[in-house]
Amino acid sequence: MAGWRRRMDRPVRRVLPRSLLGRSLLIVLIPLLVTQGISLELFYGNYLKVVSRRMSGSIAAEVALTVDLLNHYHTAGDRSWIMQRVRRRTQLDIGWQPGWRLTRIGSSHVLGPMDDDLAQALADSLGRPTYIDWIGDRHTVHIYIQLPDGVLSVGAPRKRLDVAPIWFVAWAVGSTLLLFMIASLFMRNQVRAIRRLARGAELFGLGRDTGPIRPEGAQEVRKAAVAFNRMQERIFRFVAQRTAVLAGVSHDLRTPLTRLRLSLAMMPQQGRVDAAALRDDVADMIADIAEMERMIESYLSFARGEGAETPVSVGIGPLLEDAAASFRRAGGEILSISVPVPVEIIVRPDAIRRVLDNVMQNARRHGGRVALSAAPDGRVIMVCVDDDGPGIPPDRMESVFRPFESGSGGGTGLGLTIARDIVRAHGGDIALRASRLGGLQVRIVLPL
Known part of the structure; x- marks a missing residue:
């Protein structure tokens, strides 16, 4: 057969x-x-x-x-x-x-x-x-x-x-031709939308930015066009972020490398060496090397992303409890954890823990205490991280997500960038707003 x-x-x-x-x-x-x-x-x-x-x-x-x-x-x-x-x-x-x-x-x-x-x-x-x-x-x-x-x-x-009567045959043949012509017009419109989507995908694969595709045609074709536009936007954002990180690597590493070079150049080449001064120079170089290791680790973490982890179903309550326990071990203070309704979500757990850790460590570095809450809202779940720190001006609530914009508090400036990258990879989003505690609220939206 x-x-x-x-x-x-x-x-x-x-x-x-x-x-x-x-x-x-x-x-x-x-x-x-x-x-x-x-x-x-x-x-x-x-x-x-x-x-x-x-x-x-x-x-x-x-x-x-x-x-x-x-x-x-x-x-x-x-x-x-x-x-x-x-x-x-x-x-x-x-x-x-x-x-x-x-x-x-x-x-x-x-x-x-x-x-x-x-x-x-x-x-x-x-x-x-x-x-x-x-x-x-x-x-x-x-x-x-x-x-x-x-x-x-x-x-x-x-x-x-x-x-x-011959008119019956004419009516049958005529109705067939008419219906076929109407079906041809409808099918041509549907196929035209698919062709436009295929053409846009081909040009995008060749590296040509043709802009978003206008959704048209049947509902499934419209959904495919919308999904393609979102994918294209995510890829452009991904490439832009990686390009910005690579551009900033040379700038950030140049300072400690210059200090190391100066320290080596100023060290005595011969004769008696002051032991105390040598110890100070060595300590400075070790500090510069540690700073470089920290920055390189952050860059590599950002570049690797969290794509290798398999999404699984986890409870949002245990995720917040794990993040709170890690925060307390780092010296932070948790004001409250509010999860009124137990909710299961499909996420990459380690990646979401990293998002929460980055956000909460930012609050700790600025001297704030943290309150965690999570509640479902339709087909999404809202996870809020509130602190009572100094907050940030409203005009900077979007710019701090760009690489190296939020590094004034002692970090590398990639924490919020990494957090948004991970959340959007899950199909959600992250935003900042004023907190009810007087500081800053980080709102994380994840699909159920």
């Missing part, structure tokens, strides 16, 4: 269109054609055949009744009265040609069910030679019946036999 599928797969792929638009239109067109084909077959194959047989049978029965009456009453007056009554009651144009003989038998033209059904009905009802003329008159079908003493001519209105 698997081999048969593989053998059939290649010819089918050669026949099928390669584009999404072509395949979508094919998916729309095939059901339309199948539906119309079934409808036509049911209508023409069953209903019209039944109606045609019944209408032909009705004409044949009236003609047979007329023939029986003419055979029973042989006088000229009786036959004239019979034909007059037949013309008036049955709408059949009856004529009598005495002594005539039919030179042709059958039908003048093959029209399908109508011709066959009428010929069969006359044969079953009369059992006499007949000739049917379908093309001599557009509005009348002429029937000639051979009787022993002449030919009976019957003119039947075509509308009593014509049961195959």
